[in-house]
Amino acid sequence: MKVLVINGHPTPKESAAGKAILNAFLKQRPDAIVRTLAERKADSPAGFDVEAEQAALRDADIIVWHFPFYWYSVPGLMKTWIDSVFLRGFAHGSNGTALRGKKLVVSLTTGAPEAAYAEGMPMNWPLEAFMPPLRQTASLCGMEMLDPVATYGTTAMVLGGDEGREALAQAAQKHAERLAAVIASIEKAEA
Ligand SMILES: Cc1cc2nc3c(=O)[nH]c(=O)nc-3n(C[C@H](O)[C@H](O)[C@H](O)COP(=O)(O)O)c2cc1C
Structure with missing residues (x-):
């Protein structure tokens, strides 16, 4: 199946965790197409070349955000992309069927550790509690959103010197493997 990765990092050159995950993932899935939104910004009111973005989405079977x-959400750049590209008549509305039947896989990194994402802890809720807007976006467009693949605690790793760098490399590799496994399970189910 055709895998399209939408890289929503607003400053991808400064990314540590997201970049390491993408690099590791592409070793497993060299066939995946990556669209880096920060490199696709257009000087137009929509902020993107909407037709080109829609064509890329149309062509994909599995879309990774x-x-x-x-x-607690997607970065503003990615939200602008969704607002501009997921239009009525394309993504929703009676004639907006372009995304129907596609799978959406959310792949994200958090600064805070997993333990912080719980009642009574600094983030108060588990990660899944922040997912309904994304799940409903997928649902309205007729896409199935799978459970997110998340790597928590990147801030401590980034600030953690050599040990942190090693932990980040390992976490990125594990994330890439989990993401590839989710995609492989979709492919198996659809075969
Ligand atoms: C503007 C901004 C908002 C952030 N909001 C959150 C947040 O809501 N929850 C969280 O756990 N981390 C938050 N972080 C930390 C980032 O998620 C973290 O730095 C990122 O996942 C690291 O990935 P990267 O190395 O690819 O940039 C935020 C960081 C920035 C700059």
């Missing part, structure tokens, strides 16, 4: 978790 890969992003750093920003304020």
Whole structure:
């Protein structure tokens, strides 16, 4: 199946976790197409070449949204992309069937550790509690959103010197393997 990775990092050159995950993932799935939104910004009111973005989505079977978790959601750049590209008549509405039947896999990194994502802890809720807007976006467009593949605690790794770098490399490799496994399970189910 055709895998399209939408890289929603607003400053991909400064990314540590997201970049390491993408590099590891592409070793497993060299056939995947990566669209880095920060490199696709257009000088237009929509902010993107909407037709080109829609064509890329149309062509994919499995769409991966890969992003750093920003304020409990996708980064603003990615939200602008969704707002501009997921239009009525394309993604929703009676004639908007272009995304129907596609699978959406959310692949994200958080700064906070997993233990912080729980009642009574700094983030108060588990990660899944922040997913309904994304799940409903997928649902309205007729896409099935799978459970997110998440790597938590990247801030400590990034600030953690040599040990942190090693932990990040290992976490990125594990994330890439989990992401590839989710995609392989979709492919198996659809075969
Ligand atoms: C504007 C902004 C908002 C952030 N919001 C969150 C958040 O809501 N929850 C969280 O756990 N981390 C948050 N972080 C931390 C990022 O998720 C973390 O730095 C990122 O996942 C690391 O990936 P990268 O190395 O690819 O940039 C935020 C960071 C920034 C810059």
